[in-house]
Amino acid sequence: xxxxxxxxxxxxxxxxxxxxxxxxxxxxxxxxxxxxxxxxxxxxxxxxxxxxxxxxxxxxxxxxxxxxxxxxxxxxxxxxxxxxxxxxxxxxxxxxxxxxxxxxxxxxxxxxxxxxxxxxxxxxxxxxxxxxxxxxxxxxxxxxxxxxxxxxxxxxxxxxxxxxxxxxxxxxxxxxxxxxxxxxxxxxxxxxxxxxxxxxxxxxxxxxxxxxxxxxxxxxxxxxxxxxxxxxxxxxxxxxxxxxxxxxxxxxxxxxxxxxxxxxxxxxxxxxxxxxxxxxxxxxxxxxxxx
Amino acid sequence: xxxxxxxxxxxxxxxxxxxxxxxxxxxxxxxxxxxxxxxxxxxxxxxxxxxxxxxxxxxxxxxxxxxxxxxxxxxxxxxxxxxxxxxxxxxxxxxxxxxxxxxxxxxxxxxxxxxxxxxxxxxxxxxxxxxxxxxxxxxxxxxxxxxxxxxxxxxxxxxxxxxxxxxxxxxxxxxxxxxxxxxxxxxxxxxxxxxxxxxxxxxxxxxxxxxxxxxxxxxxxxxxxxxxxxxxxxxxxxxxxxxxxxxxxxxxxxxxxxxxxxxxxxxxxxxxxxxxxxxxxxxxxxxxxxxxxxxxxxxxxxxxxxxxxxxxxxxxxxxxxxxxxxxxxxxxxxxxxxxxxxxxxxxxxxxxxxxxxxxxxxxxxxxxxxxxxxxxxxxxxxxxxxxxxxxxxxxxxxxxxxxxxxxxxxxxxxxxxxxxxxxxxxxxxxxxxxxxxxxxxxxxxxxx
Numbered sequence: 011x012x013x014x015x016x017x018x019x020x021x022x023x024x025x026x027x028x029x030x031x032x033x034x035x036x037x038x039x040x041x042x043x044x045x046x047x048x049x050x051x052x053x054x055x056x057x058x059x060x061x062x063x064x065x066x067x068x069x070x071x072x073x074x075x076x077x078x079x080x081x082x083x084x085x086x087x088x089x090x091x092x093x094x095x096x097x098x099x100x101x102x103x104x105x106x107x108x109x110x111x112x113x114x115x116x117x118x119x120x121x122x123x124x125x126x127x128x129x130x131x132x133x134x135x136x137x138x139x140x141x142x143x144x145x146x147x148x149x150x151x152x153x154x155x156x157x158x159x160x161x162x163x164x165x166x167x168x169x170x171x172x173x174x175x176x177x178x179x180x181x182x183x184x185x186x187x188x189x190x191x192x193x194x195x196x197x198x199x200x201x202x203x204x205x206x207x208x209x210x211x212x213x214x215x216x217x218x219x220x221x222x223x224x225x226x227x228x229x230x231x232x233x234x235x236x237x238x239x240x241x242x243x244x245x246x247x248x249x250x251x252x253x254x255x256x257x258x259x260x261x262x263x264x265x266x267x268x269x270x271x272x273x274x275x276x277x278x279x280x281x282x283x284x285x286x287x288x289x290x291x292x293x294x295x296x297x298x299x300x301x
Numbered sequence: 302x303x304x305x306x307x308x309x310x311x312x313x314x315x316x317x318x319x320x321x322x323x324x325x326x327x328x329x330x331x332x333x334x335x336x337x338x339x340x341x342x343x344x345x346x347x348x349x350x351x352x353x354x355x356x357x358x359x360x361x362x363x364x365x366x367x368x369x370x371x372x373x374x375x376x377x378x379x380x381x382x383x384x385x386x387x388x389x390x391x392x393x394x395x396x397x398x399x400x401x402x403x404x405x406x407x408x409x410x411x412x413x414x415x416x417x418x419x420x421x422x423x424x425x426x427x428x429x430x431x432x433x434x435x436x437x438x439x440x441x442x443x444x445x446x447x448x449x450x451x452x453x454x455x456x457x458x459x460x461x462x463x464x465x466x467x468x469x470x471x472x473x474x475x476x477x478x479x480x481x482x483x484x485x486x487x488x489x490x491x492x493x494x495x496x497x498x499x500x501x502x503x504x505x506x507x508x509x510x511x512x513x514x515x516x517x518x519x520x521x522x523x524x525x526x527x528x529x530x531x532x533x534x535x536x537x538x539x540x541x542x543x544x545x546x547x548x549x550x551x552x553x554x555x556x557x558x559x560x561x562x563x564x565x566x567x568x569x570x571x572x573x574x575x576x577x578x579x580x581x582x583x584x585x586x587x588x589x590x591x592x593x594x595x596x597x598x599x600x601x602x603x604x605x606x607x608x609x610x611x612x613x614x615x616x617x618x619x620x621x622x623x624x625x626x627x628x629x630x631x632x633x634x635x636x637x638x639x640x641x642x643x644x645x646x647x648x649x650x651x652x653x654x655x656x657x658x659x660x661x662x663x664x665x666x667x668x669x670x671x672x673x674x675x676x677x678x679x680x681x682x683x684x685x686x687x688x689x690x691x692x693x694x695x696x697x698x699x700x701x702x703x704x705x706x707x708x709x710x711x712x713x714x715x716x717x718x719x720x721x722x723x724x725x726x727x728x729x730x731x732x733x734x735x736x737x738x739x740x741x742x743x744x745x746x747x748x749x
Contacts, residue, residue, distance in 0.1 A: 045477070047477075048476065048477050048478035048481070049336070049476045049477070049478055050476060050477055051473060051474050051475055051476045051477070052472065052473040052474075052475070053473045053474060056473070079419065079422070080419060081413075081415035081416055081418070081419050082411075082415075082416075082430070084430065088472070088473045089430040091473075092428045092430055092448075092472045092473065092475075093427060093428065093429075093430055095425065095480075096477055143424070149424075149425040149484075150481075
C-alpha cells in the first residue's frame with residue numbers, strides 16, 4: 011500500500027467530513043451582508059445585533075474594554091457601532107462567535123490545548139493589525155487583517171476535531187523534528203495542510219472571498235496573488251510566537267519568508283517594535299482571550 | 302353573464318396586479334436613480350479635489366475647496382480645519398465655517414481633550430456619541446438630530462491636524478459610504494496640504510540660499526577688489542628691491558628710494574592685515590563666536606589712544622577732541638570699542654577734503670556715554686542714513702572707488718554697539734558734512 015493512495019482516501023473522507031463542520035451562526039453572514047453594503051448605517055447593524063441578547067452584551071463589553079480604550083462609557087450598540095466603526099463591530103461579533111467554536115470547554119483535557127490555540131489566534135490578529143498600521147495605514151485593511159488573524163488556523167480546529175489522533179502524531183513529529191514545519195507533516199499524512207483546509211472552510215462559511223488566499227497561503231505567501239495581505243498574515247503568524255523576552259532575530263528570519271518581508275518592506279527594527287507593541291496590546295486584550 | 306362578470310373581475314385583478322408590479326418597478330428605479338445621483342455627486346466631489354491637486358498652488362484655496370466639497374457631499378452644518386505647526390506643538394484653525402455653532406455643539410457633545418487623544422490614537426474618523434447626560438431633556442432631541450465627527454489628519458506617521466465637522470443628521474443614520482468618503486476626501490486633502498507646505502518651504506529655502514549666494518559673491522568681489530591694490534603695491538615694491546639687490550645696483554643715492562619701497566611694503570602689509578582682521582571679525586560676529594572681554598576703562602584715555610595712533614597717510618586733517626569730563630569710565634570691551642572709534646574716524650577722514658576739519662567729542666550722562674565724530678564732507682543722504690550700517694553697504698560706486706573700504710566698518714561698529722547694549726546713528730545734511738554718534742551704557746559698579 012503506497013502513501014499516495016492512502017492520502018487520497020483520507021482526502022475524500024476529509025471533504026466528506028466538511029459537511030459536519032459547525033455552521034457559522036446565521037447572524038454572521040447577515041452581518042457580513044450589511045457590512046458589504048456601502049449604504050448601510052449604524053441602525054441596520056444595531057437592529058441585527060439587538061436580536062441576540064448575548065451578542066449585545068458581548069459587543070458592549072468588548073466596546074468598553076481597555077483594548078479599545080474609549081474615553082467614555084459606551085451604553086448602546088448604536089454607540090458602539092458609531093464609535094468603533096462597522097468593521098470593528100464585525101470583528102467583535104466574529105471573534106466572540108468563533109471563540110465558542112474554537113474553545114470547546116469539554117475538550118480542555120485534550121492534548122491540543124484550545125485555549126493556547128485561541129491565544130495564538132488573537133495574538134496573530136492583533137499583530138496583523140499592527141503590521142498593517144505600520145506598513146500601509148488604512149482602517150479597512152487593519153480590520154481585515156485582524157479577522158484573518160483570528161481565522162488563519164481554523165483548519166487546525168477541523169483536524170483536531172475530526173482526526174485527533176493523527177493530528178496529534180503530526181504535531182509531535184513536527185515538534186520532534188524541528189526542520190519539518192507542521193504544514194509539511196500534515197501534507198504527508200493527510201495529503202493536505204491546515205491552511206488549505208482553512209481556506210475551504212472560509213469558502214463553506216461564505217466569508218468574504220478575499221479571505222481565501224491569505225489563509226490558504228499563509229505558510230507559502232509566495233504562491234498567493236494577494237501578496238500584501240498574505241504576507242501580513244504570514245509575518246504576523248511567525249512573530250506573534252515571540253515575545254520581548256525570547257526575541258531572537260536569527261530565529262525569526264529563519265522562519266520568515268523572504269518574499270513576504272520584501273513585499274512589506276520590513277526591517278529588523280520594525281519586527282522588534284511590533285513584538286514590543288504586541289506584548290503591550292495583548293496585556294489589554296483580556297476580553298478577546300476570554301470571550 | 303356571471304361568466305363575463307367573473308372574467309372582467311379577473312381582468313381587473315390582473316391589471317391591478319400588473320400595475321402594482323409596475324409601480325414597484327418604478328419605485329425601485331427611482332431608488333436606484335437617487336442612489337446613482339448621490340453617488341455621482343460624491344464622485345464629483347472626489348474628482349474636483351483630485352483635479353485641484355494638480356492646479357491649485359495656494360493653501361487657502363484648498364481649504365475653501367475642501368469645505369465646499371464637504372458641504373456638497375454630506376449634510377454639513379459647520380466645520381473647522383485645524384493644522385499643527387512644523388514643531389507639532391501648536392494647532393490653529395486655518396478655515397472655519399460657522400465656528401460659533403461648532404463650539405456650541407462641542408460643548409453639548411462634551412467633546413474634550415480625551416476624545417481627541419483617542420481619535421489620534423486610533424487614527425481614523427470618529428463620530429462622538431451623543432452621551433447619556435440629560436437624555437430626558439426634550440430639548441436635546443434636536444441636538445441628537447445632528448452628529449459631531451472628528452477626522453484626524455495624518456501624513457505617513459506625522460500628525461498634521463484634524464477637522465471638526467457638525468453633520469446635519471443623527472449618527473445612527475450616517476452610512477458607511479459617507480464615512481469612507483469623508484476619509485478619502487480628507488486623506489487626499491492631507492496629501493495636497495503636505496505637498497503645498499513642502500513647496501512653500503522649498504521656495505523659502507531657495508530664496509534664502511539665493512540671498513546667501515549673492516552675499517557670498519558680494520564678499521568675493523569686494524574682498525578681491527580690496528586685496529588687489531595693496532597686493533599690487535607690495536608686489537611692485539618687492540620686485541624693484543629684488544632686482545636692485547640681485548644686480549647689486551644699490552648706491553647711496555638709492556637710499557631714499559629703498560626706504561620708500563620698504564615703507565610701502567610695511568604699510569600695504571598692515572592694510573592687508575587689517576582687511577583680514579575685519580573679515581575674521583565679521584565671521585565671528587556672523588556665527589556668534591565673538592565674546593566681549595569687558596573691564597572698567599577710562600573712555601577719554603581710550604579715545605585719545607586711538608587718535609594718537611591714528612595717522613591717515615594721504616591727507617592733512619585738523620583733528621579736534623573735546624571732552625566734557627576727563628574721568629568718564631565704563632565697563633566695556635576696550636579693544637572692540639577702540640575699533641568702533643577707529644572705524645568712524647577713518648570714515649570721517651575718507652570723506653574730508655585736504656586740510657579739512659574733523660571734530661571728536663565725548664560726553665556722558667548718568668547711565669551712558671556718547672562719542673560723536675563730525676566731518677565736513679559730502680554728507681549722507683536721508684534715505685541712506687539707515688542703510689549705511691548694513692553689511693557691504695557703500696554709498697555710490699564712484700565715491701567708493703575714491704575712498705576705498707570694504708563696507709564692513711560701520712556694520713561691525715553697529716554690532717559692537719548693540720552687543721554692549723548701545724546704539725549707533727548718523728545725523729547729516731547733504732553738502733554740509735555728517736556727524737556719527739554712538740551711545741554705550743556705562744554699567745558702572747558692575748565691574749568696579
